[in-house]
Amino acid sequence: MTTQASLPPETPQTSDARVVHVLEFPGGYTRSTGPVIGRFLTGLRSGRLFGVRMPDGRVLVPPTEYDPQTAAALGAADEDWVQVGPAGTVTTWTWVDDPRPDHPLDRPFAWALIRPDGADTALLHAVDSGSKAAMATGMRVHPTWRAERTGAVKDIACFAPGEGPAEVPALAPAGVPTPVDGPASDGEAELEPVSMVTLPHRLEYRLRGGTVWNHFIDGMAVGQIRGTRCAKCGKVFVPPRGACPGDGVPATEWVDLPDTGVLTTFAVNNVPAAGAPEVPFISGYVLLDGADVAMLALVSDVPWQEVRIGMRVRGVWVPDAERTRSVKNLKWFAPTGEPDIPFEQFEEYV
Amino acid sequence: MRDVAVVAFAQSEHSFSDLGWTEADLVMPLVNEVLSVTGMDRSEIGFTCSGSNDYLVGTPFSFVAALDTIGAWPPIAESHVEQDGAWALYEAWVRMQHGDIDAALVYGFGKGTVGDQVGISSLSYDPYYLAPLVPGHIAMAGLQARALKDAGFDVDPDPTPPPATDGAAAVILAAGDVARRVCSRPAWITGLDHRIEPHAVGSRDLTRSPSTRQAAARAGVRPGVVDFAELHTRFEHEEMLLRRELGLDEKTVVNASGGPRKADPIMATGLIRIGEAAARIHDGSAQRAVAHAASGPCLQHNLVCVLAADTASDLASEGER
Numbered sequence: 232m233t234t235q236a237s238l239p240p241e242t243p244q245t246s247d248a249r250v251v252h253v254l255e256f257p258g259g260y261t262r263s264t265g266p267v268i269g270r271f272l273t274g275l276r277s278g279r280l281f282g283v284r285m286p287d288g289r290v291l292v293p294p295t296e297y298d299p300q301t302a303a304a305l306g307a308a309d310e311d312w313v314q315v316g317p318a319g320t321v322t323t324w325t326w327v328d329d330p331r332p333d334h335p336l337d338r339p340f341a342w343a344l345i346r347p348d349g350a351d352t353a354l355l356h357a358v359d360s361g362s363k364a365a366m367a368t369g370m371r372v373h374p375t376w377r378a379e380r381t382g383a384v385k386d387i388a389c390f391a392p393g394e395g396p397a398e399v400p401a402l403a404p405a406g407v408p409t410p411v412d413g414p415a416s417d418g419e420a421e422l423e424p425v426s427m428v429t430l431p432h433r434l435e436y437r438l439r440g441g442t443v444w445n446h447f448i449d450g451m452a453v454g455q456i457r458g459t460r461c462a463k464c465g466k467v468f469v470p471p472r473g474a475c476p477g478d479g480v481p482a483t484e485w486v487d488l489p490d491t492g493v494l495t496t497f498a499v500n501n502v503p504a505a506g507a508p509e510v511p512f513i514s515g516y517v518l519l520d521g522a523d524v525a526m527l528a529l530v531s532d533v534p535w536q537e538v539r540i541g542m543r544v545r546g547v548w549v550p551d552a553e554r555t556r557s558v559k560n561l562k563w564f565a566p567t568g569e570p571d572i573p574f575e576q577f578e579e580y581v
Numbered sequence: 582m583r584d585v586a587v588v589a590f591a592q593s594e595h596s597f598s599d600l601g602w603t604e605a606d607l608v609m610p611l612v613n614e615v616l617s618v619t620g621m622d623r624s625e626i627g628f629t630c631s632g633s634n635d636y637l638v639g640t641p642f643s644f645v646a647a648l649d650t651i652g653a654w655p656p657i658a659e660s661h662v663e664q665d666g667a668w669a670l671y672e673a674w675v676r677m678q679h680g681d682i683d684a685a686l687v688y689g690f691g692k693g694t695v696g697d698q699v700g701i702s703s704l705s706y707d708p709y710y711l712a713p714l715v716p717g718h719i720a721m722a723g724l725q726a727r728a729l730k731d732a733g734f735d736v737d738p739d740p741t742p743p744p745a746t747d748g749a750a751a752v753i754l755a756a757g758d759v760a761r762r763v764c765s766r767p768a769w770i771t772g773l774d775h776r777i778e779p780h781a782v783g784s785r786d787l788t789r790s791p792s793t794r795q796a797a798a799r800a801g802v803r804p805g806v807v808d809f810a811e812l813h814t815r816f817e818h819e820e821m822l823l824r825r826e827l828g829l830d831e832k833t834v835v836n837a838s839g840g841p842r843k844a845d846p847i848m849a850t851g852l853i854r855i856g857e858a859a860a861r862i863h864d865g866s867a868q869r870a871v872a873h874a875a876s877g878p879c880l881q882h883n884l885v886c887v888l889a890a891d892t893a894s895d896l897a898s899e900g901e902r
């Protein structure tokens with residue numbers, strides 16, 4: 232690519248390593264279900280499958296708030312709801328040799344579209360047939376229900392071959408201990424209808440740092456801040472960019488920058504943040520001498536009341552012996568004690 | 582409809598492993614290539630639209646980084662779809678129908694090699710009934726392949742996915758005389774339509790693709806000879822189904838480029854179909870070509886683009902003569 236080809240020959244390709252990047256929403260994403268999906272999921276919690284009648288008389292499973300064909304509203308009236316199954320027929324399927332940890336089963340299984348008896352459409356779920364050879368379109372299956380049901384599609388552990396019986400174990404809501412005496416739960420009726428679902432969410436990536444980023448980090452490892460310059464407009468970007476956002480051309484000339492500059496704006500933060508000194512801490516934009524873009528940085532070694540726009544600052548680095556290949560080598564910026572810079576001189580960079 | 586043509590197309594040298602390219606690295610050479618091929622200046626581009634998916638690299642607003650490549654300062658008219666670039670092209674084509682701009686830049690990019698494609702595709706499914714099970718795109722294709730096999734079609738019921746790919750593509754659209762000025766043989770868009778089916782795969786007949794059939798009819802695939810077709814077939818069994826719904830006969834050469842089975846830079850794959858079909862017109866090997874792009878489980882959403890060496894009005898005036 233252009234960026235790589237235009238780098239100076241001595242640019243070291245120090246990192247071929249892939250770093251693991253995780254995208255995660257702790258606790259999962261919560262969503263409201265609306266009345267129709269909520270009613271279906273409430274049914275799952277009680278160990279029953281429901282469908283909703285469409286205007287043409289057919290029964291839709293799993294139900295939605297609208298008719299897939301005509302977009303007519305569905306499920307408003309109680310009589311539109313029909314209990315279906317629990318047994319049903321496989322309408323198509325596909326085999327999974329290597330289940331994932333987030334799959335319903337930890338052994339090879341089939342994904343199948345299953346049309347419950349009394350329904351005219353099919354729902355997707357796992358079939359625990361034991362082997363691919365045991366799977367066939369048209370085969371009869373029945374649900375296997377979990378005891379820990381929360382009103383979610385995984386309340387069905389999986390489907391198993393045959394007519395059943397599809398026994399529904401007494402409800403043992405997650406986190407609620409099953410009583411030692413008496414029935415495990417007769418409290419289903421007391422539970423609120425399902426109105427929310429939570430979808431756990433975690434994706435892993437293996438990323439390789441870009442060439443520009445690697446050269447920047449190699450500089451940071453030896454206490455040198457590096458930027459790139461656009462050949463067309465001459466602007467210097469730090470942290471470096473591979474392209475000039477103004478001109479849309481490669482910005483490939485490397486520039487060594489001093490670690491001194493001017494604070495163009497700042498914020499006093501009273502909420503602790505990872506990597507920041509104790510609260511209150513100052514984050515701000517530092518326009519390094521010779522740069523055309525201010526970089527986000529921490530400001531410290533100064534009482535927060537004394538921080539001001541236009542203050543001259545210098546980088547504070549971790550001791551040589553502690554340096555790593557990381558932006559964290561540059562701890563923060565501290566006042567140099569030089570006179571402040573008049574606002575007019577850096578106004579265009581704010 | 583205003584006559585709008587694909588006047589330039591560029592795609593990256595797709596990679597099957599992560600080379601550490603940023604969004605800007607992927608897109609910038611292509612944007613500069615399509616500008617240079619047409620001899621157009623950035624100031625002539627009246628609208629820019631891109632297609633990508635932030636989940637591919639797990640970085641919110643990753644599409645913003647790609648804006649570095651297009652010279653977005655001073656501010657430009659720009660839009661983005663969280664979809665394949667083929668739908669970005671659709672938006673740009675609609676925007677050009679307003680009549681006040683004569684050229685638009687479209688690009689799509691994606692890095693399919695760095696993430697978990699089964700997990701990522703599952704997150705695009707309905708979050709109540711499908712996503713919690715994490716079925717993924719390969720299993721969804723398997724359900725459709727098996728349904729076709731059961732219905733008597735000669736397809737492999739156990740489909741394999743295309744190679745995970747990093748790559749990008751860029752296209753310039755131009756209208757009327759601007760298209761004629763910047764391109765010796767513009768690929769005129771004589772029809773462009775997209776249709777969608779219910780998301781729930783269990784409520785659909787997976788042996789048919791009514792959305793493709795409808796989009797093809799509205800885009801005007803027939804009547805007329807189709808020399809080349811570029812189809813968004815990530816799985817082998819989809820070609821037979823799409824050929825049938827598009828009404829293509831055996832004379833139409835499908836995926837002469839190699840198609841998505843050879844390189845699938847997700848979010849650019851569909852735009853590349855339009856670009857490859859247009860390139861057959863640009864180079865004179867086709868008089869008329871069809872491009873198709875798909876999205877969603879089991880070909881849920883289908884876009885059909887008909888490209889021709891003659892505009893619809895050219896053909897109409899020939900008819901009068």
Ligand SMILES: [Zn+2]
Binds near residue numbers: 476
């Ligand atoms: Zn510049």
